[in-house]
Amino acid sequence: MAPQTRKAAIVGGNRIPFARANSAYAQASNQDMLTATLDGLVARFGLQGRQLGEVVAGAVLKHSRDFNLTREAVLGSRLSAATPAYDVQQACGTGLEAAILVANKIALGQIESGIAGGVDTTSDAPLAIHDEMRRVLIALSSARTLRQRLEALAGVRPGMFVPEAPRNAEPRTGLSMGEHQAITARQWGISREDQDELAVRSHRNLAAAYDRGFFDDLVTPYLGLARDENLRPDTSVEKLAELEPVFGTGDPDATMTAGNSTPLSDGASAVLLASDEWAASRGLPVLAHLVDAQTAAVDHVHGGEGLLMAPAYAVPVLLARNGLTLQDFDYYEVHEAFASTVLATLAAWEDPAFCKERLGLDAPLGAIDRSRLNVNGSSLAAGHPFAATGGRIVASLAKQLHEAGPGKRGLISVCAAGGQGVVAVLES
Amino acid sequence: MGDWYRDFANSGVGSTLVEQLGLPRPAVLRRHEPGAPLLTGPAVVGTAGEGRLHETVIRVLEDAGVPVQPPAATDGERLGAVLLDATGVTSPADLAAVHEFLAPALRRLGPSGRVLVLAGPPSDAGSPAQAAARQALEGLVRSVAKELRNGATANLLVVPAGAEAAVPGPVRFFLSGRSAYVDGQVVPLTATDVPAGEDAERPLAGKVAVVTGAARGIGASIARVMARDGASVVGVDVPAAGQSLAEVANEIGGTAFQLDITAPDAAQRLIAHLRERHGGVDIVVHNAGITRDKLLVNMDAARWNPVMAVNLQAQLDTTQALLDADGLLRTGARVVCVSSQSGIAGNRGQTNYAASKAGVIGMVRAWAPAFAERGATINAVAPGFIVTEMTATMPFGTREVGSRINSLQQGGLPVDVAETIAWLSQPSAAGVNGQVVRVCGQSFLGA
Numbered sequence: 001m002a003p004q005t006r007k008a009a010i011v012g013g014n015r016i017p018f019a020r021a022n023s024a025y026a027q028a029s030n031q032d033m034l035t036a037t038l039d040g041l042v043a044r045f046g047l048q049g050r051q052l053g054e055v056v057a058g059a060v061l062k063h064s065r066d067f068n069l070t071r072e073a074v075l076g077s078r079l080s081a082a083t084p085a086y087d088v089q090q091a092c093g094t095g096l097e098a099a100i101l102v103a104n105k106i107a108l109g110q111i112e113s114g115i116a117g118g119v120d121t122t123s124d125a126p127l128a129i130h131d132e133m134r135r136v137l138i139a140l141s142s143a144r145t146l147r148q149r150l151e152a153l154a155g156v157r158p159g160m161f162v163p164e165a166p167r168n169a170e171p172r173t174g175l176s177m178g179e180h181q182a183i184t185a186r187q188w189g190i191s192r193e194d195q196d197e198l199a200v201r202s203h204r205n206l207a208a209a210y211d212r213g214f215f216d217d218l219v220t221p222y223l224g225l226a227r228d229e230n231l232r233p234d235t236s237v238e239k240l241a242e243l244e245p246v247f248g249t250g251d252p253d254a255t256m257t258a259g260n261s262t263p264l265s266d267g268a269s270a271v272l273l274a275s276d277e278w279a280a281s282r283g284l285p286v287l288a289h290l291v292d293a294q295t296a297a298v299d300h301v302h303g304g305e306g307l308l309m310a311p312a313y314a315v316p317v318l319l320a321r322n323g324l325t326l327q328d329f330d331y332y333e334v335h336e337a338f339a340s341t342v343l344a345t346l347a348a349w350e351d352p353a354f355c356k357e358r359l360g361l362d363a364p365l366g367a368i369d370r371s372r373l374n375v376n377g378s379s380l381a382a383g384h385p386f387a388a389t390g391g392r393i394v395a396s397l398a399k400q401l402h403e404a405g406p407g408k409r410g411l412i413s414v415c416a417a418g419g420q421g422v423v424a425v426l427e428s
Numbered sequence: 429m430g431d432w433y434r435d436f437a438n439s440g441v442g443s444t445l446v447e448q449l450g451l452p453r454p455a456v457l458r459r460h461e462p463g464a465p466l467l468t469g470p471a472v473v474g475t476a477g478e479g480r481l482h483e484t485v486i487r488v489l490e491d492a493g494v495p496v497q498p499p500a501a502t503d504g505e506r507l508g509a510v511l512l513d514a515t516g517v518t519s520p521a522d523l524a525a526v527h528e529f530l531a532p533a534l535r536r537l538g539p540s541g542r543v544l545v546l547a548g549p550p551s552d553a554g555s556p557a558q559a560a561a562r563q564a565l566e567g568l569v570r571s572v573a574k575e576l577r578n579g580a581t582a583n584l585l586v587v588p589a590g591a592e593a594a595v596p597g598p599v600r601f602f603l604s605g606r607s608a609y610v611d612g613q614v615v616p617l618t619a620t621d622v623p624a625g626e627d628a629e630r631p632l633a634g635k636v637a638v639v640t641g642a643a644r645g646i647g648a649s650i651a652r653v654m655a656r657d658g659a660s661v662v663g664v665d666v667p668a669a670g671q672s673l674a675e676v677a678n679e680i681g682g683t684a685f686q687l688d689i690t691a692p693d694a695a696q697r698l699i700a701h702l703r704e705r706h707g708g709v710d711i712v713v714h715n716a717g718i719t720r721d722k723l724l725v726n727m728d729a730a731r732w733n734p735v736m737a738v739n740l741q742a743q744l745d746t747t748q749a750l751l752d753a754d755g756l757l758r759t760g761a762r763v764v765c766v767s768s769q770s771g772i773a774g775n776r777g778q779t780n781y782a783a784s785k786a787g788v789i790g791m792v793r794a795w796a797p798a799f800a801e802r803g804a805t806i807n808a809v810a811p812g813f814i815v816t817e818m819t820a821t822m823p824f825g826t827r828e829v830g831s832r833i834n835s836l837q838q839g840g841l842p843v844d845v846a847e848t849i850a851w852l853s854q855p856s857a858a859g860v861n862g863q864v865v866r867v868c869g870q871s872f873l874g875a
Contacts, residue, residue: 036671043674043684046660078678213667213697216686220670283705 007289008103008273010426013395014041015269016222017229018383021122024225025266030059030066033222033268034073034119040220041115041270042078045284051080053111056098057270058088059119060386060417063126070117092337093295093422094118095269095390096414100424102273103290112278116394118387119268133160170417172301177308177417178338182248182256184306185340188347195260195339196240199380202336206377207233214376218395230263230383260339265383269391271398287398288410293424294318300419305358308341310421311413312348316359318423324409326365329425331372331400331410333393336379341415376400390414394426401428431815433828434838454837455579458540460605460847462629462656466492467508467603469538472499474529477516481546481587481595485511488596492628494603499529506538509603514547514565515587519557523564530572542603543582545569546595549616552588566614573612573870574835581611581836581870590619594859597622601851609812609844611835612870617859621803623760630658631854636706638662638698640689640742641716643669645816646766648676649842650713653850655680659711662702664689689716689742690734695749699756708758711853712750714743714765714788719818724779732780739784744791747806751798761804762853765792766845767864769812773874785810789864796862805861807852812868815839836869 016037019025025033034057042048057070066072071085090097095118102114129137132155139152169176185195209215210227219227245254247261272284279286296314298305311334319326326349334342348354349365356362376396379389393412401408408428415421434454436442446453458468471494475482489496494508510533514526526545534543545565553559566584573582583602587595594617601607627633637654641647642663651661661682665673670686677684685701687694702709717739720731743765750757770778771785792808799806813819813830819839822830831839845867851857852865 039678040670040674040684043677043682046677046681046683048678048681213688213691213693216667216688219667220674220684220686221668222671226668226670283707285704 004109005107006109006275007291008106009276009279009286010288010290010394010398011272011274011279011284012044012287013218013269013271013391013398014044015219015388015392015395016040016267017219017225017227018265018267018385018388019225019229020383021264021266023123023229024223025121026123028121028223028266029124030062030069030119030121031073031076033121033266034069034117035076036222037117037119037268037270038073038077038079038115041272043220044217045272048078049080051082052113052115054102054105054114055079055083055085055117056088056101056114057085057117057119058094058098058387060089060091060094061120061122061125062089089387090420090422091417092335092384092386092389093414093416093420094387095392096394096412096422096424097295097390099271099273099290099390099394100293100422106273106275113272113274115270115272117268117270117391118389120385120387121266122264123266128164130160130162130164132157136160170300170307176247178247178256178261180300180307181338181341182251182254184309184344185255186248186251187306188344190255190340190343190347192255193237194343195255196237198336198339198342199240199260200235200237202374202377202380203232203235205375206231206381209376214399218399228382230265231381235259256338256340260380262337262379262384265385267383267385267388269388269395271391271394285402287402288426288428291425291427292318292322293422296421298419305419306344307417307419308337308415309345309348310419311415311423312345312421313359314421314423315349315411315413316361316365318425319365322425324425326368328409329368329372329411330404330408331375331397332368333374333378333397333410333412335389335393335414336374337384337415339380345413390422397426401426404428431831431838452832452837455539455577457579457608457836458605459608459843464605465494466600467494467542468540469506469508470495470497471509471511472497472507472533473511473513474499474533475516476512476514476525476529477518477522479513479516481513481515481592484592484595485513485546485599488599492600499533507533507536507541508538509542509544510534510537512545514545517547517558517561517565518554520561520564522561526565526568534572534576537576537580540579540605540608542580543569543572543576544585544599544602545582546585546587549586549588569614570612570870576835579608579836581607583607583610583612584614586614586616588617588619591617591859593622594618594620597854597856597858598860600628600856606847606851608847609836609840609867609869610848610865613866615860615863615865618800618861620800620858620861622858623855626854626856627658631856632711632850633658635659635710635853636662636702636708637711637713637853638664638702638709639713639715640664642676643673645818646811646814646842646845647715649846650715650849651676651682652680653843653846654711654853655682657850660706662706664698665716689746690737694742695746698746699749699753702756708756709750710758710760711762711764712747713849713853714746714763716742717766719778719781721777721781723777727780735780736784739781740787740791743788747795757802757804759803760855760858761802762857763799763804763806764849764852765806765808767808767810769810769866769868769871769873772810772866792864793862800861805852805858807860807862808864809845809848809852810864810866810868811840811845812866812871812873813839814845815841833873834869834871838869840867840869
C-alpha cells in the first residue's frame, strides 16, 4: 500500500555570508561554519533545545576526521542533542539533495521537521599525505620486527613528503570544471558579452536584494562579514570586459574569465523544513512547499555531453511528471556555476535539435522570461561554497515566492561535478 | 570592566587607606538574584499623621516574608528597610514626626538598605500648607539619599487618592535588589486597575517582549532580565549585529529578528513578524540608540540625522504603528523607552543625542493618557553613568569622575537599567505611566 504523502513546507533558512577563499573565514572549519549556521537558524525560529526529526547536510571538501560532520555540528549547536543527523555528498548538488531528502521523509510522514544544509571551505581544505607515503606508513604500522620497520621506511622517497591537495578537476578527464565548461560554452556559441551581462545582473540583483532587506531573515553575519564578500554592486560590463580569460585559453576566442565564473568560496547554509501542522503549531510561517524534485546524470567522459549539462535533462522529466511547461514558473533559480552554464542550459532548452535528439521531445522547451531568472542574484555574485549553494537557493526562492503571494511557482536547477544535476519545483 | 576602585576600597588595606584619606568608599550593591529575599533584614514601618497606606505596606512585607519590627525596637539587628507612610501629613508641623521616626531608624539601616517614603501628591493637596508639607518630603528624601552610605537608597512614591492598588508593585521594586542603582527618585503613581496574581519570581510569564538593540550592552541585558522574569523575548537589532543577536537569543531561549528600525517599512515588518509568530505583543522596549558626538558648531548632517532617526523617530514611528495595528498591542501592554541622563542634564558634544533623548521624554508624557485608556502604560528610563564596553574606552580621568559623581559613588551596570525596565513592564507596575525613572545612583547631573 502506497503511503499517503504530503508536501513538505519550507519554513525559512539561514546562511552565513559567503566569503572568498583564504579571507574572512580562513580560520573557520566546516564544523565551525555549519554550527554557526545552525545556531543562527535556531535563534531565528526559537529552536533552542528542540528535538527535530533530522538534520541532513554535507560538505564537498571534507577532512577525514569530519566523518560525522553534521552530527557533530548538531551536538555543538543549541538544538537538542537528541536530534539525529547524517552527512550527504553530491558535489554542488549536495545542499539541494539534502533538502529533497528531508522533504521526502516529511512527505512520507516519517519525520515532522528537519534541517537541510551544506557547508564548504576551500580555505581549510583537507590535505592528504602522498599516496605512496600513506602505503609506507600503513606497512610500518603493521610491521612487527625492527627489520620489517626498517624495510618499510626504506621505501620513503623525498617526493612523498609533498601533500595531496583536493583538486577542482574531474577524476576521469583530468580537466577542471572550468575547462569542461569552456568546451560547452564553445559548443553552444555562448558569447563573452552575454556571460558578462549575466554576471553583472547577478551582482546588481544581489546588491538590490540586500539593500531592500530581503536577506535580513535569511543571513546571519559571521566573523565580521555581514554581506557576501564577492559581491561587487558597482561592477559593470565594461569592467568585466577588461578581464583576461582563464578557462579554455587554448582557444583564441576564449570567453570565460574570473568575472563570469564563480570564485572559490567558504560558507554554509541551512533550511528548516516541516509539515504544515508542525509549523502552524509553533506559529512558524510556511514560505513555500517543495513540490517535486529530480536528478539526472550525463556521460561527460565519453558520451559527448557537457559536464554541467545534466540539469537540462532533469528538468523536462520533472516538468512532464508535474504536467508543467518551462514557462509555467514565476521565478527561475539556475545556479551560476559559470555564466555560460546558465546560458548554455537555456540555449539547450530553446534548441529544437537538442530537445529532439538528446531529450526525446517533440518540441523544444522554449525560452523563459529572463526577468524572472535569479532575481535576487546567484552564485556569480554571492560566491559558491559548493555544498552551501543549494540551501541558499531553496531559502531565497521560498521567500521570494512567499512575498509574491500564494500559488506562485519556482524552478531550481543546480549542476554538479561528475556530470550530475539536481532540480526541484517550489510552490507558495 | 570591573570597578577597580570599589574593589580596592573594600579590600583590607584599601579600606584602611581610603578611610584615613577621607576618600569615598563605594559599596558592593545588593542586586537581585532569582530566589533572593525581598530584603536582607527586618523592616520598620512608620507613619506621619493619619496615613492610608500603612496596612498596604505591611501586607507587602508580610507577603514577602519580611519581619516587621515596631519602630521603637532597639535590638541590634541591622534593618533591611525603613518605610514611612507620610500620606497623612497636612502641614509642615507634621514633618517633625517624620524626623523623629527616620533619625533613629536610619542609624540601624544595614548595607544596601532601603528608605521608601510614600506621600500624597502636592498638586491635589487640600491646602497650601499641605502642598508645602508634601513637597517638603521630596527635598527630604533626596537629601536622605545623599546622606546614606553602604549602598543604601532612598526614594519617594507619590500616591494620589484611589491609587492604593498601584502601590504594592512599586514598593516591592524599591525594596528589592532590582532597584540597586535607582536612588533619590520621586515616582508618581496614578489610580488604575492592577491585575492580580503576579508570580513574584516570574512576573512576566506568558508575555511577549520586543527589545530593540538587543545584540549587546544594555539591550542584551534587558533581553536577559526579561527572559529571566518569564517573557518570550524577540530580540531586534540591525542585520550587521546579527551574530551577537543570535547568541543572545540562543542564550535566553528567545528569537532573533534582524531589522534596521529606521527602514521605511521597519514598523510594518515588525508588526507582521509579531502577528505571525506570536499573534500580538505585550511589552515593547525601545532601547536601540546610537551616539555621534561632536560640538554643535562642528556637527554635520551625517552626525545629526542618524541619531535622530534611530533614537527618536524610530521610537515614534514604531509606537504609532503598534497603536494603529488592530489588536496587536495586547491589553495591559507596556512600552518602555530608553532616554538618558544627557536628555535631562544636557551634555557637551551631545546636542544631537541629548535632543533625541529629551524628545523621548516628551513623547512618553504626551502618549501616557492614550495608553492609560487602553489599560496600558508608556514610560521612560534615563540611565546615568552605566559601565559598558563604550565607557570602557573613555579616558581614565573622564571615566573615573563620571562614575563617582553620584550618591552611590560608582557607575551602574547594564543589569540595573534592565531591572528597572523589566519592573515597568510588570502587570503590577500599572500605576506608573508617563514617567521618567532615572537609573543613575542619584547622579549630580541634572538633579
